[in-house]
Amino acid sequence: MNYRFLHNNLNVFDLEKSLAFYKEALGLQVVRRKEAADGSFILVYLGYPGQVHQLELTWLRDRTEPYDLGDNEIHLAFETDDYQASLAKHQDMGCVCFINEAMGIYFIEDPDGYWLEIIPKR
Numbered sequence: 001m002n003y004r005f006l007h008n009n010l011n012v013f014d015l016e017k018s019l020a021f022y023k024e025a026l027g028l029q030v031v032r033r034k035e036a037a038d039g040s041f042i043l044v045y046l047g048y049p050g051q052v053h054q055l056e057l058t059w060l061r062d063r064t065e066p067y068d069l070g071d072n073e074i075h076l077a078f079e080t081d082d083y084q085a086s087l088a089k090h091q092d093m094g095c096v097c098f099i100n101e102a103m104g105i106y107f108i109e110d111p112d113g114y115w116l117e118i119i120p121k122r
Contacts, residue, residue, distance in 0.1 A: 007045065007054040008076060010114055013066045015042060015059035017111045022046055025093060025108060026078055026116070028055060067112055075107065075115040083120035090118070 012018040022028040028046035031054055035042045040061050047054040055076070080086040083104070090096045090108045097109040107115045 005053055007056045009056040009058055010110075010112070011058045011060065011063075011067055012110075012112050013059075013063060014111060015044065015057065018057055019044065019046075021095075021111050022055070022057075025090060025095060025110075069113050072113060072115060075117050077117040077119055079119050079121050081121045083118070086118055 019030070028048065031045045031047045033042065033044050042059045044057045044059075045054045046057065087096070087099075087106060090106070093108075095108040095110070097107050097115060099106040105117055105119050107117050109115055
């Protein structure tokens with residue numbers, strides 16, 4: 001049997017705010033969108049041209065408060081070809097939540113509190 005890794009999912013409280021963040025912070029583009037006929041949910045898949053793996057953002061209409069991420073011990077990782085420029089951009093956006101100078105990486109936080117690791121291309 002063979003498998004292909006397609007996407008990760010994050011539930012988001014404010015879909016438009018999240019879409020704007022992922023576009024500005026990481027350059028992710030909307031690949032496709034699916035809306036429930038009854039309006040109860042919207043799925044938006046984000047990605048990069050030529051890459052199969054996508055990020056699925058799920059918005060639920062009946063959600064009335066932000067998600068409790070608990071210890072938030074999970075994260076997604078993104079590689080950048082210009083670490084210093086990326087760090088400066090994210091610092092200007094005010095979304096850098098942790099810098100690990102010893103490892104040469106840092107994390108940004110999305111509007112829902114999910115951490116995203118930024119790794120330099122090595």
